[in-house]
Amino acid sequence: SYLIYLLQKTEERSVPIAVRIHKTLELADDKFYVITCGKAGFKNSKNETSLVSLRLLEGTRKVTQAVYSRKYNLHVELSKPDGTYGFRVKSCFAFNKLNNREALIDETGCPVNSGVITPFTYDDKKGQADAQLKMFRFPENSEVHFQCDVGLCKDTCPEPTCDSDGSQSKPLVTNEGVLLAATSVFVLDPSEAPLVQELYEDDGTIRPSWLLWLCIALGVLFLIMLIINIFLCSAMTCACARTEIIEKEPSIIEDYDPYRSWHGSQYGSR
Incomplete structure (x- = not known):
């Protein structure tokens, strides 16, 4: 296998090559080269x-x-x-x-x-x-x-x-x-x-052009739906918290109401 280096700016491709005298040993007479191809x-x-x-x-x-x-x-x-x-x-x-x-x-x-x-x-x-x-x-x-x-x-x-x-x-x-x-x-x-049907031009633009605008429209709709969902979830969380507080308050009052008529009490009514 060969490792090819690509320089994006000049589109040059380089590959290092080692010419060895022995298959496994590295010797002083071995030669190393870098072959570069480009425009x-x-x-x-x-x-x-x-x-x-x-x-x-x-x-x-x-x-x-x-x-x-x-x-x-x-x-x-x-x-x-x-x-x-x-x-x-x-x-x-x-x-x-x-x-x-x-x-x-x-x-x-x-x-x-x-x-x-x-x-x-x-x-x-x-x-x-x-x-x-x-x-x-x-x-x-x-x-x-x-x-x-x-x-x-x-x-x-x-x-x-x-x-x-x-x-x-x-x-x-x-x-x-x-x-x-x-x-x-x-x-x-x-x-x-x-x-x-290639989707990209050399400069990175997408073809056909309607596909790019479709992707942008879908992205905007997704962002709007995400914001709406976050707002609704936050509102539902606050509503649930308020309902829980309201439900708990009567039970606290019932525990300390001195005028409540208890079953079997002689002070239940006057």
């Missing part, structure tokens, strides 16, 4: 770390379980864009655990198969790029991993010019480095589509 990034003009992320979206919602043959957006995003660097997506492919591989976008930034994925459209101000993907799966298992190279350019990058057959007339030049972005999803059959 790739770079320093922008404000000396801030800009991270690159790859997601599969349905509308604005991140998808971790996709439906076979349904269309989604393959979304690439740079955090904290400042206009200093442009980017272009290239060399995208999908693979599974058995290392079966399917090319999506070639090195020039054009689709390999236009029936599976469209060319990326870019919004340089927001630092975003989107391509429409028709979901597919490998026959061996349902998990599919996506990986793309994100090339950086100073200021702006040239637009890929792709022909109808998927080729490009001029090369795509990104001379400020290449970053790696990846994501994974599980692909389900269309018959299982109703099961793919």
Whole structure:
């Protein structure tokens, strides 16, 4: 078993590994390593770390379980864009655990198969790029991993010019480095589509929105009922205490009443 550490702020995952010469003995030649995986990034003009992320979206919602043959957006995003660097997506492919591989976008930034994925459209101000993907799966298992190279350019990058057959007339030049972005999803059959209803967005909000308001309304009603029950219980307790006092007072008076007519007494009446 392995102990994996997750850093919430940067979404980095680390695992310590020990390479031992002997199975049970600790020797001086043993080596210890910590392997860390996380989002790739770079320093922008404000000396801030800009991270690159790859997601599969349905509308604005991140998808971790996709439906076979349904269309989604393959979304690439740079955090904290400042206009200093442009980017272009290239060399995208999908693979599974058995290392079966399917090319999506070639090195020039054009689709390999236009029936599976469209060319990326870019919004340089927001630092975003989107391509429409028709979901597919490998026959061996349902998990599919996506990986793309994100090339950086100073200021702006040239637009890929792709022909109808998927080729490009001029090369795509990104001379400020290449970053790696990846994501994974599980692909389900269309018959299982109703099961793919995620309740949370990435920012922690609940979907659908009416479910959140229903929970709030039920919580408020529960709080009101709790306050009413406490008030009623307190009132009933006070009423019971007053009744007990009233019932006991006549018995005390009866014990000391000098004018009461006792049975068999000669002073009972005058």
